[in-house]
Amino acid sequence: MQQKYTTGTAFLEALRDAGVSYLFVNLGSDHPALIESLAQVNQEQNKFPQVITCPHEMVALSAAHGYAQVTGRPQAVIVHVECGTQNLGGAIHNAAKGRVPVLVFAGASPYTQENELLGSRNEFIHWIQDVRDQRGIVRGYVKYDNEIRTGANVKQLVYRSLQIAQSNPKGPVYLMGPREVMEEETEPVTLNSDLWQPISPSALPSQGVRDIVSDLLKAENPLIVTSYLGRSNGAVEELTRLCNRLAIPVVESVPSYMNFPTDNPLHCGYQWTNAQNELLSEADVVLVIDSDVPWIPSGNKPSEESTVYYIDVDPLKTQMPLWYIPSKRFFAADSGVALQQLNEYLDFLDDADVPARGERRERIARVHERQRSQWTEEETGREHEITPAYLTACVRELLDDNTIVLSEGISNFDTICRHLRLTKPGTLLSSGGGSLGWHGGAAIGVKLAMPYKTIISLVGDGTYMFSVPSSVHWIARKYQTPFLTVIYNNGGWKSPKLSTLAVHPEGVAKRTDTFFTKFDPGSDLEKIAEAAGGAFAKSVEDPRQLKDVLREALAEVQNGHPAVVNVRLPHH
Structure with a gap:
């Protein structure tokens, strides 16, 4: 028996061709087309992303979150209409604030009720779960939301969604599709998913590189503050190279990754509260790289005389209504790329222009050792x-x-x-x-x-x-x-x-x-x-x-x- 090729089939093919390995699913009455397509593929021993059945949506999205954190590859989460969307709970907040790419798909209540189309309403919940703005539930947390209206362009929508999710600042995206649309028979379309790549990482302007290096070289007490630079292993390596070369201490502010080796003598601990950090108060140049909250200004901040530079893929934090860190310059740049630029510029300078800073190196090492001694006592x-x-x-x-x-x-x-x-x-x-x-x-x-x-x-x-x-x-x-x-x-x-x-x-x-x-x-x-x-x-x-x-x-x-x-x- 020849099986139908539906919008649901095309949707699953698009996820597979875009590199999605897993579907973390909590299925409902809005998913017959997907279930049928998955069963068909299973029978034919073809390959679609592997289904991971998740009895709770919070767990499903958190699993996709963790997978993307360690691989950089977004996975798909499939939930049940607006109820499942709401049951994602804080996981959608975490993916948004953690800048983690993931695609969430939810079905929607059928839009016909007299059997006009395959998938028309046939259960009482199809009326109860019909809400005015299902996408609005997550709109404050996703980078992109859309509704699938036809199988003719479903692959383009999937590729565009994943392109947006993976472009800095990364984050979750949301698609929805009513039962009738997902059941719709359509013609197979072949597209090259490689033509929908995320935006390339951004770099510092050349003048910005020169300004930052110049001020770091002139500084007596420079400091680097970071929180999530460790999303990129390469960025950690570049940061370590820069700090070792210029004897710059690092403080981690509410870190969500391992950002700097803790056994490096320039690692000077962590800050969490508004208690004043001595290194921060003494710093004459502060370079903030990848940190939403580098300090809490009600009690802990740099001096008014210090020069602050801010580098982040999202330096304006437009999704945070109250946010500001007065800085000399703000740069929208990938931390790994930016640090590589700074290191390469230093490579071209004469050794005489890059002092060893032995005294500062020894002073910071003493701070480091005092901290470790205290930690050991604890x-x-x-x-x-x-x-x-x-x-x-x-x-x-x-x-x-x-x-x-x-x-x-x-x-x-x-x-x-x-x-x-x-x-x-x-x-x-x-x-x-x-x-x-x-x-x-x-x-x-x-x-x-x-x-x-x-x-x-x-x-x-x-x-x-x-x-x-x-x-x-x-x-x-x-x-x-x-x-x-x-x-x-x-x-x-x-x-x-x-x-x-x-x-x-x-x-x-x-x-x-x-x-x-x-x-x-x-x-x-x-x-x-x-x-x-x-x-x-x-x-x-x-x-x-x-x-x-x-x-x-x-x-x-x-x-x-x-x-x-x-x-x-x-x-x-």
Whole structure:
């Protein structure tokens, strides 16, 4: 029996030809055309992107997010009409703020109701799920949205969507298509997807290169601040080369990647709050590269006499209504390209024009060593309780060059960065956004992309629950994507408590210890993963048992079984 060639078939072909490997799907009544096409291809043993069934949309988009972070290649997420679109939840925020390319497709309620066309309304939900502006649900977060109206140009729409998603600043895109359109018979069209490549990375203007280098060479106390430069391994290498040459210290501000080797004497730690950073206050030239929030000016900022340069693929942050960092110059440029330009310009200068800066190098190295000494002291174990610093130091002992760490510790974010002491690009990932629960799906996506890597997620207890762990660990077992989750369980949401104390340090909430953030009674969170995905699940509270339990869990992961260790910390 000859099968029909529909808009749905053409849509799936376009994704395949554009390099999409996985479809992270949560299917519904709007997807019969896609299901039929996928079944047809499966029967004929042709190749379409592999379907990953995801019982929750947040997990689906987070998985696509993680895959794209480590490969640079966008994947597709398929959800059910406006309900599934809304159930993407904070994952669409994370993809937008983290500048991660992904294509989201949602069906739409049929637009006929008397069987005028194949796919016409035949279920009561087709009326209930018909809304006025389905695309508007995500319009504030996506770079592009459109509706598929015919199979005649569906491939062009897919290629254009992916071209936009992959062009800087990268981000999610959204397509929707009603049932009738996706069921429509159409003629096969062959297009060359190579003609829809993303925009090439942008560079600094030549005068900008000269100005930046000139000011860096004249500076007595230069400083570089970054947050997500580590999206590109090459950018990390170029930054290291520049800093080593000119003896420039680096401070990471709320990093979402490993941006600069922590064992380099020029690495001068992290900043998270509005406490004044001494290096920042003393800097006469500050080069900000790839950072949405390089400092919090209510209490931490450069001096008014300092010169600031700002380099980012999105230097105006037009999606942030309130944002400004007064700078001498703003440059829309790819960080890797820009740093390569700066290094190449320095290569052409005479050695006499590039002083060694030995005194500054030694001074910064002393700052670096003082920090590391303090961090080491924080890792000292306590007899009767496990501290976050000690836990992170124990996790550090599990790491090798084949490990990728996903960090979503929130109130322990700083602790995790300081005590992991990572030195290799690509070994640390965070969502880049502010919606919690990314880590579970992201770990699945990273493992699908790099099955030979060991994946470890470090998360808070609140964050773990946000991740929909029942869905996460069902998927992990079904698709053989084992990873280790370590829960920093402090018995509640510590971050809202800290936020309240920062605004009301002597308020009623503090005096009465009423923050509404405690998770009492406590839960055996690890058991969710055991029940849903057959995961190795253990809880540990005794510091003397911690290392053995972590090693046991890692061995399970390396033998193909997901594992969750619920580490009970002092109550927040």
